[in-house]
Amino acid sequence: MMPLRRTSEKAARASAAKTEGEISLADEALFANDTFYLAFAEKDVEAMSRLWAKRHPTICIHPGWPAIHSREKIVESWERILTNPDQPGIDFYNPVAHEAGNVVLVTCYEELPGGVCIATNGFVVEDGLRLFHHQATPCANPPPPKGAGDARGTR
Structure with a gap:
């Protein structure tokens, strides 16, 4: 599992790399994914809306x-x-980025008190x-976390 404290540290490193022009779109998506779960964990409605x-x-x-199909209803x-x-509370682990043109899909596992979900x-x-x-969606047989704090996964 990726503790959110470590997620914040990774986000700071990713932001510095982006400033230097060294970050790929897939890595940028992993950073955005970290930001999504940080907003979720901190119950930050404004940060969630900005994403x-x-x-x-x-x-x-x-x-x-x-399914919810409009931004307004999603934010609501x-x-x-x-x-x-x-x-x-929520945490996530094993994020993997899949880049396709100007779109990146990130799969990961969400850990909640009642179980684990697989998310895209x-x-x-x-x-x-x-x-x-x-x-x-709930995941009946989730895998264990790969290296704690490693958001790079296998691409």
Whole structure:
């Protein structure tokens, strides 16, 4: 599992590398994925809203929910989730980035008190990278975490 404290350290390193022009689109997506889960864990509605694409079509499928197809409704759904005092904490592990043109899909596992979900987070180039797709579903047999804090995965 990737502790969020280590995620913040990785985010700082990725930001420095980006400034120096040394970061790939896939690595930038892994950084954006870290930012998504940090916003989720910290229940930061504003940060979550900033992550979502404004021009590209968006879709979000929370576990057990129907698909949500508009940015406005997606942000509203996250506001309901993140402002819910009973919302449990979350962590994630084993992120892997799959780059295809100006889109990067990141798969990872979400660890919640009740179990583990497999998630796909899609990022598109739009004023940097923005989230355009999130889908999470329960995973019956999740793998164990690979090296703690290693967000590079196998591409």
